[in-house]
Amino acid sequence: MDQKTLYQDAIQRIAGRIRECAPEDIVERFSACSGFDAGSYRPCSSSFDGAVCAVDGSNAIILDAGSFAVAAARASVSAYAGGVRTCHRTTPLEIVTVNPGTGNEDFDTLFRDCFRYPPKVHLDHDDPIRNSAVVRDTL
Incomplete structure (x- = not known):
């Protein structure tokens, strides 16, 4: 098979x-x-001359060893105008560590890549699931 x-x-x-x-x-x-x-x-009427945009993402813990975890995250965006999809983009699958403790180097790097400056607040959660969700939302 x-x-x-x-x-x-x-x-x-x-x-x-x-x-x-x-x-x-x-x-x-x-x-x-x-x-x-x-x-x-409420549906958008056909006379609506703007664009409607939707952003979504997903994340999953791939490996959880208690003091160390690995997650995968990605995000997608679609925009529609005049009943036609005008754009659709999906980020590459990001594999990151989401270990608890002070700071998260993978998050800092991803944030810098996305926004061109370092985060003002570091990702210091003790919850790997929350960490991976923050990474997904950053994408």
Whole structure:
């Protein structure tokens, strides 16, 4: 079996497990708890002459050894105007250390690369998951 098929099979298996865990009425439950429903969202009218932009990202801990962790993060942006996507960009996958303690050299380097100056505040979280989320949001 080739790598692509193995990957697709793994994704289908995991998606199936998630579906098994999620109640069938999850949308209705979310709406009841949050107060959001289909009417809570307003579409942009066709006469809207601006651009709509969305930024999203993902991050994951690849290795967590307690005092040392490695994470992967990336971000994407899409912009639309006149019903057409005008741009779409995705950052390269960034692999960083997210170890607890004072400062984080990988974060400092990434921040400098993105904004052309060093961060005013260093990343000093003891939580690797939070560290990787900050890296993702910086991207």
